[in-house]
Amino acid sequence: MPIAVVILAAGQGSRMNSDTPKVLHQVAGAPLLVHAMLSARGLEAEQTVVVTGVGGAQVEQVAKTFDPDAIAVNQAEQQGTGHAVKQAEAALTDFTGDVIVLYGDTPFVRPETLQAMLNKRAEGNGVVVLGFEATDPGHYGRLWSTTEDGLMAIIEAKDATPEQLQISLCNSGVICADRKVLFDLLGKVGNDNASGEYYLTDIVALARAEGLRCAAISCDEAETQGVNSRADLAAAEASFQARARGAAMENGTTLTAPDTVYFSFDTIIGRDVIVEPNVVFGPDVTVESGAIIRAFSHLEGCHVSQHAIIGPYARLRPGAEIGDGARVGNFVEVKAALVGEGAKINHLSYVGDAEVGDAANIGAGTIICNYDGVFKHKTVIGKRAFIGSNTALVAPVRVGDDAMTGSGSVITSDVPDEAMAISRAKQANKPGLALRLMNKLRAAKAARSKE
Ligand code: UD1
Ligand code: MG
Numbered sequence: 001m002p003i004a005v006v007i008l009a010a011g012q013g014s015r016m017n018s019d020t021p022k023v024l025h026q027v028a029g030a031p032l033l034v035h036a037m038l039s040a041r042g043l044e045a046e047q048t049v050v051v052t053g054v055g056g057a058q059v060e061q062v063a064k065t066f067d068p069d070a071i072a073v074n075q076a077e078q079q080g081t082g083h084a085v086k087q088a089e090a091a092l093t094d095f096t097g098d099v100i101v102l103y104g105d106t107p108f109v110r111p112e113t114l115q116a117m118l119n120k121r122a123e124g125n126g127v128v129v130l131g132f133e134a135t136d137p138g139h140y141g142r143l144w145s146t147t148e149d150g151l152m153a154i155i156e157a158k159d160a161t162p163e164q165l166q167i168s169l170c171n172s173g174v175i176c177a178d179r180k181v182l183f184d185l186l187g188k189v190g191n192d193n194a195s196g197e198y199y200l201t202d203i204v205a206l207a208r209a210e211g212l213r214c215a216a217i218s219c220d221e222a223e224t225q226g227v228n229s230r231a232d233l234a235a236a237e238a239s240f241q242a243r244a245r246g247a248a249m250e251n252g253t254t255l256t257a258p259d260t261v262y263f264s265f266d267t268i269i270g271r272d273v274i275v276e277p278n279v280v281f282g283p284d285v286t287v288e289s290g291a292i293i294r295a296f297s298h299l300e301g302c303h304v305s306q307h308a309i310i311g312p313y314a315r316l317r318p319g320a321e322i323g324d325g326a327r328v329g330n331f332v333e334v335k336a337a338l339v340g341e342g343a344k345i346n347h348l349s350y351v352g353d354a355e356v357g358d359a360a361n362i363g364a365g366t367i368i369c370n371y372d373g374v375f376k377h378k379t380v381i382g383k384r385a386f387i388g389s390n391t392a393l394v395a396p397v398r399v400g401d402d403a404m405t406g407s408g409s410v411i412t413s414d415v416p417d418e419a420m421a422i423s424r425a426k427q428a429n430k431p432g433l434a435l436r437l438m439n440k441l442r443a444a445k446a447a448r449s450k451e
Contacts, residue, residue, distance in 0.1 A: 002097030009104030010053025021055030035107030042111025080197025126212030140170035357383035
């Protein structure tokens with residue numbers, strides 16, 4: 001059965017106290033909205049419609065960057081969740097199949113849970129709702145079910161009787177129904193309730209009135225964790241990280257101090273990787289088996305091959321591609337550079353817009369001068385090349401295979417294969433001068449203190 005996903009993302013999120021639309025605040029390096037879109041991707045949804053409102057253009061741009069096929073529709077005035085879903089109707093007129101409604105501020109609903117809802121739909125239920133046993137049911141809508149007839153209605157807390165408020169199975173907000181059924185029912189939803197809003201939740205009672213069976217399935221409360229404030233955002237980050245650390249260890253990664261390692265939503269780490277304390281993985285990082293990421297390293301947009309050793313205190317920026325068994329040591333920054341197999345950049349260097357050949361050795365303090373103030377230029381260092389400490393390589397420049405540079409050199413033109421380039425002032429030794437100079441200075445100091 002084809003699936004479409006509608007993500008509600010029009011709300012203002014006033015409790016965030018922010019100029020950024022709520023759904024664009026990030027957890028694990030991705031906007032909340034992208035987390036919701038990832039759940040949809042997990043279902044291979046045929047169509048994703050994002051309902052935008054506050055900061056609509058910005059939200060639309062993020063949605064389309066993540067999924068160019070996503071459709072954004074605007075809800076100019078927030079008149080309730082039912083009204084919000086209705087905005088997606090025109091975008092889905094040609095779609096036949098089940099529609100799942102998600103919230104853009106609820107990032108952790110698992111694709112498996114959504115699949116369980118779809119299965120429940122396939123059993124002949126007109127509307128399927130995702131519920132959870134709330135530790136504090138508070139303002140959540142309550143799922144009223146009977147043993148015989150299944151889910152009867154969702155009752156918003158504001159409209160509930162004291163008895164109904166006793167129900168602890170609450171509405172997560174995620175709802176699934178056939179496209180035509182959903183929009184037909186929404187057409188009948190009114191706003192005669194405590195909030196004066198068009199409630200999506202009313203479709204359950206309306207479906208029942210038409211003789212359609214409805215059902216609820218329930219998930220862990222953690223999956224329905226929503227974000228309404230900065231504190232919620234921090235709590236969502238913490239729960240994401242706790243899960244990611246657990247999953248990494250489960251998959252065979254050693255984390256010596258798990259609580260100090262931060263993953264992104266898309267970090268991929270192979271078996272038998274060791275991650276030491278205080279490592280941060282920004283978005284788009286892959287680390288292959290057997291690599292070691294030593295303490296206090298920061299990685300983003302990079303790929304670390306097998307058995308490479310990164311850090312301590314290394315920074316891998318986007319486009320860093322580290323070869324098998326290569327080493328990137330302390331206070332080394334690598335950006336948009338291929339570092340060949342077994343190459344070593346062990347200390348205090350900047351390597352940007354470059355290729356470093358297999359088994360090359362980059363001495364301490366080597367700086368690639370890749371930027372002339374306007375353009376970036378490329379540097380190529382050959383296989384087994386040896387770059388002397390404190391070399392400045394002024395790009396564009398190529399150092400050949402098996403070539404060397406003398407320490408302290410400023411290399412501005414290509415170095416042929418096997419050649420040695422030295423570009424610095426020649427050393428001159430003045431015999432006895434150091435001693436004569438010191439004696440003179442000491443005598444001057446003594447004369448001064450007598451004055
Ligand atoms: C809603 C549910 C409630 C459920 C709770 C779970 C309704 C009527 N109530 O209540 O049963 O327990 O979520 O968190 O559906 N939104 C729009 N446009 C609107 C209104 C809302 O896009 O016009 C978006 C919001 O940005 C938010 C989501 O829909 O992401 C839910 O809206 P919210 O106002 O938080 O609903 P609740 O009152 O919490
Ligand atoms: Mg809410």
